[in-house]
Amino acid sequence: MSIEYQSETDKWVKCISTSGTIRAVAIRATDTANFIAERHGLSEIGMIAFAEALIASLILSSYCKSGEKVNLNIQGSGWCHQAIIDANADAEVRGYILERPQDEIRLARNVGPWGIGLLSVLRTKHEQTQPYIGTVPLLTGRLAKDLTFYWLQSEQVQSAVGIEVFMENGKIKLADGFLIQAMPGATDEDIATIESHLKKLHQYDPDASQRSSPVNLLSYLLEDQSFSLLEEKPITFKCPCTLDRVKRSLSLVGIDELNQMVDENKDFEVKCDFCSENYVLNPEILQSILSGLQ
Numbered sequence: 613m614s615i616e617y618q619s620e621t622d623k624w625v626k627c628i629s630t631s632g633t634i635r636a637v638a639i640r641a642t643d644t645a646n647f648i649a650e651r652h653g654l655s656e657i658g659m660i661a662f663a664e665a666l667i668a669s670l671i672l673s674s675y676c677k678s679g680e681k682v683n684l685n686i687q688g689s690g691w692c693h694q695a696i697i698d699a700n701a702d703a704e705v706r707g708y709i710l711e712r713p714q715d716e717i718r719l720a721r722n723v724g725p726w727g728i729g730l731l732s733v734l735r736t737k738h739e740q741t742q743p744y745i746g747t748v749p750l751l752t753g754r755l756a757k758d759l760t761f762y763w764l765q766s767e768q769v770q771s772a773v774g775i776e777v778f779m780e781n782g783k784i785k786l787a788d789g790f791l792i793q794a795m796p797g798a799t800d801e802d803i804a805t806i807e808s809h810l811k812k813l814h815q816y817d818p819d820a821s822q823r824s825s826p827v828n829l830l831s832y833l834l835e836d837q838s839f840s841l842l843e844e845k846p847i848t849f850k851c852p853c854t855l856d857r858v859k860r861s862l863s864l865v866g867i868d869e870l871n872q873m874v875d876e877n878k879d880f881e882v883k884c885d886f887c888s889e890n891y892v893l894n895p896e897i898l899q900s901i902l903s904g905l906q
Contacts, residue, residue: 615651615851615887619643622847624674624703625826627839633798634806634837637674638790638826641666644705644847645777645787651888652708657691659784661725662709663777665695667789668755669707670847671773672733673699674791683734690727690753698886704850706886724753731758733766756789763793770794772806774833788826790833805836851887858882858891863901870902 622644626637645663654662669684676682681700687693690712697707729750736743746766750758756775763771775789792806830839862870862882873880874895882891893901 614854615849615889617644617647617849618846623826624670624845624847625830625841626674626843627830627834627841629834630838630840633795633802634792634834635795636790636792636830636834636839637671638788638829638833639667639670639674639847640788640826641670641847642784642787644849646784648707648849649784653888654709655711656779656782658709658711660777660779661692662695662707663784663787664725664755664775665697665709666705666707667775667787668759669697669699670703670705671759671789671791673701673703676701676735679738681736685732685734686726686729686750686755688726688729688750688753691725702848703845704848706849706851708885726750726753726755728753731762733762770798770803770806788829790829792833851884851889853884853887853889855891858893859897859901862893863905867902867905870898870905874898874902
């Protein structure tokens with residue numbers, strides 16, 4: 613069955629300055645991050661890293677056009693080995709993370725939670741046969757800084773990115789983030805303003821009023837700019853996996869391997885990486901898949 617979850621408070625809010633030279637989006641994804649982390653059974657370290665990657669993917673997808681989607685692939689040497697997140701223009705997201713065993717973590721202080729590695733962004737449209745792929749090195753191991761470098765390097769856009777995750781009593785208390793970008797026609801003063809926003813997210817705590825909603829976060833970050841709200845959209849965790857999809861995927865393993873599975877006369881379990889849903893395929897189901905190939 614398809615797994616879906618939507619929180620009443622998680623959303624993204626987009627705006628543009630009245631001058632038209634700065635655009636921004638603020639994202640709250642606390643409940644969604646907790647929901648996915650619980651399904652995956654993540655440790656506290658894994659929860660922090662996953663929530664950061666989740667916010668990053670939503671930031672990337674927030675300015676996608678209808679029908680576009682983003683796949684964020686992070687590979688690092690820090691707390692976690694890899695995170696893969698899918699997100700689209702409708703604020704639908706799913707993903708998973710591969711945690712590194714504690715005794716294997718060799719995290720240097722100057723390379724952040726993700727360590728040294730690569731950040732890859734794959735953008736696709738329904739009508740495109742060839743996706744756009746942008747890859748940059750993880751220079752700091754901190755996704756906000758490395759995403760800022762990604763936009764400058766891959767898309768030549770001056771940007772300010774902030775991502776923060778706060779934990780309390782083994783759960784994510786707050787997961788939010790923002791993106792502020794210079795638009796064509798932006799002045800040096802506008803760009804200097806954007807650069808100053810990079811420091812602001814660390815100047816208040818998770819209980820501050822500025823954190824109460826994405827709109828308040830935008831107001832705080834753009835305090836010296838008047839702006840108009842463009843869009844408010846709820847964040848939805850959505851994984852389209854179903855038993856039928858699993859059966860179609862299994863049909864690709866080949867007749868010989870399916871014959872072997874049928875001969876073993878036992879149930880086989882398949883787990884979706886993105887939502888951790890388990891699907892049990894009994895011998896009768898396996899035989900029906902095999903019969904469809906013969």
